[in-house]
Amino acid sequence: MQLADYLPLFADKKVVVVGDLYLDEYIIGKPSRISREAPIAVLEFREQHSVPGGATAPACNISALGGRAYQLGVVGHDQGGRQLSEMLLARGVDVTGLVVDPARPTTTKTRIVARGELVYPQHVARIDRVDRSPLSEPVEQAVITYLRWVVPQVDAILFSDYKCGVVSEAVIAAALEAAHTAGKLIMVDSQGDLNKFKGTTLVKCNQQEAEHFLRRPLRSEEDYATALQFLKEDLAVTSVIITRGGEGMSILDLNGDYYHAPATTRSEVFDVTGAGDTVIAVLTLALLAGAPILDAAHLANCAAQVVVRKYGNATIQLDELQKELEKI
Template identity: 45%
Template sequence: MKLKEWIKQFKEKKIIVYGDLVADVYLDGQIARISREAPVFVLEQEREIMVPGGAANTVHNVATLGGDAMAVGVVGDDRIGEELIRVLESKRVNCSGVVTDATRPTISKTRITAGGEATVRQQVVRIDREKKEPLAAPLEEALIGQLLKNIETAGAVVISDYGSHTVGVQARQVALKLCRENGIPCIVDSRYDILSFKGATLVKQNTAETAAAVGYHLDDEAAVERAGKDLLAKLQGEAVLITRGPEGMSLFLKDGAVHHIPVTNRSEVFDVSGAGDTVVATMALAFAAGASMLEAAVLANYAAGIVVRKLGTATTNPAELKKAIEEKHETK
């Protein structure tokens, strides 16, 4: 497989990412003392960083890998939503498909980390902010309008559903139908509701999500193979990709082929946050470039191996991806 040749073809391939746009906020500081108000630490804040998460991380990955990235989703009429759009646009993401809704906050996950001079930094607490009700009908119709307007020119579509109700029932069916009618690959990554995405080209699930979808535990290799085939039959798509942490990935194809892809570097995993977003972004670009399912999955595996070596929600780029492939082949 000439993997590096496909990376060259990523440039300017239009990828639409529709889903839950999340702001990942990191508050970091030093523990100063015990509070007089309650038996808790007082944290002296040193910095605050916001990075794209959820579907925003996926579309960010598309952009850093050289693609023509477009986000379709919702943010609130708030400071964090404005900052999220600013960050994405600074990375060359087209945010014209993002709708602002004053009735719901921008989805955010704030992680507070702390440590002393001689201690390892640890996450103290995570604060999530989101509205759990489905989108109002006019808002969902606005998102459908963005899909109708842009999908015909896309090389691939990613639906990134984190369960925060951006991906409504009607909108997901419209997206799947438009992709089928226009011959556009559609990749779905849904945390809680994958069985409602019947007909997607490829679905990506981790082992826990797969187990929930098929109704039994994935305790060994045989169970993984059974689950992958069962899930593919239920979804009636072209392929299922199960990400398996230190065991790599398993790709199940419609023709019955099964490919187990080992991790690229088992010894240097620092943080798996957002690695799944990197996987689907890379696969979408590879599909748009014309790569096969297996080539796309192998490229995505290399990309995931890069971002898990970085702290926090991270991305990769063509230079890093090419280097990872070269280094792997040099060690053989």
């Protein structure tokens, strides 16, 4: 099959995305002068907007590509939680799995951005309002209850772990039990401890996360091949992928064979925010569509090339991926 032949097969593939939900807020101003109070730019306010972030990003990508995404995570009983729910609904994401915790404010990341007339927007600062404490037992049980209910109805579980408490050992254990009983894929995109995800189907991390976990640098193809083999055996997973930014990604398939899938095109990088979320979303849909892991990786590379040319936590549309595939 040609890579483009998999795209129609994304339709109606069902994925529950479990993880830490963010509201990404952007406050944009035009630089006017240097402050007299400190050596910083003074920005004159121009606009403010918010988009779904964190584990909502892969869910939004899945929905935009024709799949059916079920969002499972925790929001606060606040304006941010309501806003996040409304934005997800508008993007076609099922929000019946949003658990409201009145004691836990909705995680919000506020980016202060300078935007001039002739230059790309520049991040000046970011303020994170986040609670990284473990979920309370009732809230964790609510997450597990929904997970056990929804798994028989979906094709895959996707964990998006930003180390903010939702992806706990108890939640992972419940997912493993439910998925193995129902024969479902478990995909993982984690910024946290990879050891938590032993026994899942596929684990994806970026180069920096892999180096941190392995406590050694990755420079050569041999380094990547050795690292992937260790991760596959140590985590007892079917496949492992390490993304490498502009160099594409390295893959170890279910047979233990190593591949380097280079970036399909050299894109002008505008903003890398959300590229990893797009990659795991496309990998999941492609595997569910029957693509071999290497074809799935090439599709994910193409999708990443599109989103890095966009500003902010962007998603990819099916027609955009189709056009990108026509370039290769």
